Amino acid sequence: MAFSLGLSFFKTDLLTGKKFIGFEHYADLLTSDPLFVRSVVNTFLFTLGVVPVATILSLLVAMLLNRGVWFQGVWRTVYYIPSLVSGVAVAILWIWLFAPVEPTKGLVNQGLSIFGIDPGPGWIYSEDWALIAIMIMSLWSVGQTMLIYLAGLQSVPTTFYEAASIDGAGPLRRFWHVTIPMLTPTIFFNVVINFIGSFQIFTFALIATEGGPNNATLTMVLYLYRKSFEQFHFGYASAVGWILFGIIMFFTVFMFRSSSVWVYYEGELRR
């Protein structure tokens, strides 16, 4: 760790020795490296797209499953299975679902044409859609998040719902005043974990789009990988890693700080 921090102050390829340059890497990154800025923007956009949608989607599915649907175990497995698939396999599978050769023939666009969207977008070949395509890949594996919500929902005591019903609360108010407050610790956990995970997005960006087209999917970790393991600027890459860490740390601490306002813990003493 200390070595990495130290390294970010040096200019080195680890073969020909090093030279101390202080904060120059950080200054370069922030002022004269448009690619780095691009990667930060992309990573932010990706996270901003994935985290809210993943939260709502998986909560919705979990609530449906929790309403005593027939074959609950089967559906739970169905939703969970995609998240067992390795990142590489997910990326490759979706490349072909988006269809690299003729996008109109891809399964996704064929599905869209049923709803009258024809021709569909160019997905991983279109500068505007590539990042969204990668978001879809990530969202396909929300099964894990969904399972955690399901477990959280099942631990809400039914007596709370009964009490609310007696007080005349309809389904919507029960959801808003019982389910959501009781679930805030689970929501908090999932949002933090998903946030940290999506800031480190790498595999999809490398395999499905290689950062392209025209750097539309260049993410911070992909940039770090390129700088270190393709161009051997280990010092520079360390600086990228530390900025990434700084951003993640900042938002995680922010979320923890804010949690006292909106997260409700059963066992917590009220001031």
Place this chain on the structure above:
Amino acid sequence: MRAISAGPPTRTALGRARKSQTYVISRVFIGKIALLIAVATVGLVFLVPLFWMVSTSVKPSDQVWLIPPAWIPRKFVWENFSEPWNNLPFPRFYLNTIIISVLSVVGMVVSSSMVAYAFARLRFRGRGIMFLLLLSTLMLPNHITLIPQYVLFNWMGWVNTTYPLWVPTFFAGAFNTFLLRQYMMSIPNEMDEAARMDGAGYFAIYARIIMPLSKPVLGVVAINTFTFHWNDFFGPLIYLTEQNNFTIALGLRILQGDYFQEFPVQHIMSMTLISILPVMVLFFIAQRYFIQGIVISGVKG
């Protein structure tokens, strides 16, 4: 007419009650059906990609890009599996991945449980501080330690060997150690004392008492470790440079290659399918442990 309406009031009341009951039941029934349809529709969207993968992997080449898609191929082409399997060294990739994953599981289970046992049961100087140190490594971000680790392994001459991928598991993982320690703490001390009466030493207690009792959590640790190493991409990507050492994840990447197809899509799908099969099979055998693992790390977190 009159006679009927003047009949015993109990009968009509009963009839009305029965009627409203069937009404309630049918409303509940319709609700259940609607719920099932909603869950199944979204579930279908989740499964279609996988189904497409399976069906494409056995398709003849002229059926791959049909509109609408041919879900059940006209004839099953099993050569889609054997051809790429033999053309690229896939058996080799597979073997490498198995070796790395199995060794990692062994290393992780043995070392983490030993460390956890020490933290849970033995008393030694600095135990508290060392445990805190262990927990603090949990907060280290991956991509910060990545480069120093690479430099270290490079210096040891381990780059382009599989060692960096599994040797570290023999030095225990922080999260797994923490998980195991918490569980071991909940095993009653009387068990140890009884064993000690019978003349068991620390190691015998660990091997004969603690380990068998910790099986559920050990299962979670083993499965998480296996799945992680089987699916890992970043590690092999940076450490393995020679094709002979490649894991299945890197093999798939070769197969996918450039945007310009070198390999037909049905071959890519068949190998992708084969690559995810072991984890799938493991999941269906040990579903309990998977779910348990998620719930342990999720709800208590």
